[in-house]
Amino acid sequence: MSWDYRAPLRDMRFVIEQVLQAPRGWQACPEWQELDAETAGAILQEGARFAREVLLPLNASGDAQGCTRGPSGAVRTPEGFPAAYRAFVEGGWPALPCAPEWGGQGLPLLLDAAVREMLIACNQAWEMYPDLLHGAYETIKGHARPAQQDWCLAKLVSGEWLAAMALTEPQAGSDLGLLSTRAVPDASFEADGALRVTGDKIFISGGDHDLSDNIIHLVLCRLPDAPPGTRGISLALVPKVLPDGQLNTMSCTGLEHKMGIHGSATCAMRYEGAHGWLVGAPHKGLGAMFLMMNSARLHVGLQGLAHLEMAGQNALRYAFERLQMRAAVRPEIRAAMRPEGAKSAADPIALHPAMRHALLKVQALTEAQRVIAYRAAQCIDEGHHHPDAALRERALKLAALLTPVVKAALTHNGFHGTSDALQVFGGYGFVVETGVEQSLRDARIAMIYEGTNEIQAIDLLQRKVLVDGGLALGLLLDDLEAEAQCCEAAPALAPFAQALRAHCQHTRAATAALMERTSTSTSTAADPEAALRVADDYLWGLTHTLYAWAFAASARAATQEPDTPWAQAKTERMRYGVDWLLPMAQVHWHRVHAVALPLPALALPE
Template sequence: MPVYKAPVDDVMFLLNDVFPIERHNNLPGFADASPETVEAILTEGAKLCEEVFAPLNLPGDQEGCVRNADGSVTTPKGFKAAYDAYVAGGWMGLSMPEAFGGQGLPTTLNVILQEFQSSANLALAMYAGLTQGAIAALLQHGSEDVKQTYVPKMVAGTWTGTMNLTESHCGTDLGLLKTKAVPNGDGSYAISGTKIFISSGEHDFAENIIHLVLARIEGAPQGTKGISLFVVPKFSVSNGVPGERNGVSCGSIEHKMGIHGNATCVINYDGAQGWLIGEENRGLNAMFVMMNEARLAVGVQGLAQSEVAYQNAVAYAKERLQGRALTGPAFPDKPADPIIVHPDVRRTLLSIKAFNEAARALLVWTALKSDVAHRSSDAAERQAAEDHMGLMTPVAKGVLTDLGFDNAVKAQQMFGGHGYIEESGMSQFVRDARIAMIYEGANGIQAMDLVGRKLGKDGGRAMMAFFNEVAAFCQQNADDEGMIAFTAPLQKGLADLQQATMWFMQNAMAKPDNAGAGATDYMHLFGLVAMGYMWGRMARAAIDTKARGEGDEAAMDAKLLTGRFYMERLMPDTASRLACITTGADVTMAMPMEAF
């Protein structure tokens, strides 16, 4: 049976020493989040994930969800009880507004717990994650009546939520959608159409499921300018109580590569009663609140699968006896040495570990910016935080899920043939990690969003702020001998990123294919530098912690060694990414279509 232990100590290092959470005590909700309180919350959340969620992951994958003859869905054994435990602990509303029954604590804590939950059981964690995203969209764009009708029950976990965008003929290009909305004459609309790939679309957890649905009102403009957003409950609601069944049904469950414990459904709308969210024909604007939340959450999923796969690979590498160390027997009393003595095994494990810790730091940093953007009373501070969020969202989604999948495969490789056998659980981590590269905007789209929209937005304000921050950090630590191993590679990586950015400015305006051909390399180049900056920040904090004689010295030494490995073995890839970008699109686009 696979193992999992939530990395609470690593998170507390980030919140206490790297990005001190107490510095944000001026923001609503943070005064109640002292380091002691935060550690208690995360420890309790970790216990739920380790003891309740994780043991259900492998059997839930094997059992899967079942659609019954009446269209209802039965989730794997134990899933509902685990969800009930999650709800009973108040976890759904941890960072939701107190006015709607939440606890009002920082969003950062919820992001951290999303990692724990997704490592322990990704399929199960998705039911709550989709609900939290739907709540965010309703809070920002719903009328007061809509918010009062749906949000308190969703915050309580009594009702869950989904988002319905995709149709069989349109995914990224939502302007092609055919689902229609016809006014009923009473302020509501009759929604008709079919949506596919709807995560958590039908299940046995909650007494009602609240669908957020994109549809086109009769007579609306074609394309994306004519799309509206509607809230469509599974059961009609009267005075806060579910009533008659609405015209919403699960047509089937998708047969998928992974996340078998999550009911990914085809949802049919047959004149279902729905209510407009936000303005007519402005549905994408409202839905993007949920999609941006989801994209960051999917980045978390990439890290989460990398982390749990790594933990199991390390445990196996310490136990599996195979061969002898190249320098002679490391354990002469045993018939063979554990495989962790071999340099290539260590290279593989350190590659994953170095990514995991940097990715976690990047997500915590970005989550704190989200809290600033939503809670600060300082307009300039909010603007800077929003700039950061816009820039980092495609990087977090694209890079962390690409590498999260790669790392799950690397961890599986540590098991040899045993990794290919389902009982080890490693195959599930690979299969579950794969979807994160696809949904909420395939990673190629994330790369194009970064290059095509985010770089030049507001005159490149967000990008320049990032460049300046990293450069200032390197300058501030230039004379510290202990930091040279971090600042020198980081400066080189930053120079490569700046050169790639300048190349796009000079070569992509007149020939957009140059941007398209280099977008994925650019996204990964950006990710390497962003995570390198995180390692610089963590190294600075670890050195300072040791100098003060605080913390676990062995843990800080391990942190510094892991960071040095990142700088020596992973950061140099910025040069190869730059080389690929600057070749342009000529050869890529020269191949005739029929030659493929």
């Protein structure tokens, strides 16, 4: 079989139109009142065509070729990548969610997220280059000086220029307070906020390449009077090419040789007194950069979703083609999955219960996570565009709560679920020709960059739940319980309603217990790591509660589908998730309640 992609357009539209009822929400926003489901569907259809016809053929070849550096040190991307990027720009795709005042199409981020899922599924390494455009656009639009906005925003929106995010240094990975890149005021350059930036950065995706004429670097740095730690971080806009056309004094000093995403140029960058401009206020760069980082975290979560979809659908096709042994299955299962008159005595491995488990797990997780990720994008849309100020504030709180879950859970399952899909291929999955081994390699990085998944768990528990006494979490759980109430009106949906209510109750109880344990100053002083010990389990407990909501909401929406066989199959997959996947939450909530259990110290081997 060949590694192929069939965009899940029907499920995407089902989630957008039926589960989330986004077109109804668009009508409440003045700039989207003319956007309807059919127009959105046409955009998705064209995005699917571009992904499969333009990007998928470059995926394996780009992985094999990787990026190289020419005699001058300039980075070259794999063959076909520049032409594909030109086609992407000519199609207007970079401008999809950007404001019309800067040349954008002004469409919802939700639609951009769905298109991005398809691009990643077909070629993550290529998609890495335009991935940071929207985050850079939001950061510059929100914090840069008008002169810099006028100079570069329209070029970024059109895709004529690309962007890079320069945070990490050899000694400063997750702890950005340790960074040492310096910036000093530049009196020789007549512009407000002009700087000279000096330092070295590593792991810079798209730091240099041959896809665009210019690359706008957003660089975290320190001014001479900077206080220590993260309180002293500023943000500078440092272009590869200056407004006068001269090359800036910055260069790629090396390319990382990586486990996966070989077609993505991961650069070590050196800034040697490079010209730049301060973005935002001095020493407030981290807050400005978070606009870019939060956008990137949603996109990274979509990487996990895309890999799970891609690996799952290819494993499913293979499982129906591969004949091995006769399966011991119930007659109705055989009748549903094996055509009458099949000549071979052997059965497709898809019939075997072990394979059905593996494939149903991947399908149920993929479809539930699509609902969760798209809901996060919808919340961002509502938070920035809805006319009701109270609703905007509420939506942004929900988006902040969902973002670390989307980033951590979807990337975890993107890798481990792709591993499950590889297992379906058996030995063929371990060889290059099948395609799934590349997907597994490419998926692994998403658990690490844009804040490791462990940091996402800490961010969720400490900064999103405990910091406000669980108020934002209460808003989320209220929404989920409203879905349970809707499901209770239909007897056929009772199992979904019951599961969702139970998981919401577990979440409330575990959160209350954790708050009580960590609230008093004496207990915190005696055990400062208490919350940190269970942060990962807390994230997974909440993730399962969100799964319960996605299963219930999808099953309820399926009752309105006129295509009965499709709706029945969807409901059965959601019921599989309730019966076989949700029970794992008990392990995580048990550990959260056992927060007082000690975590031993480590000892180096002798």
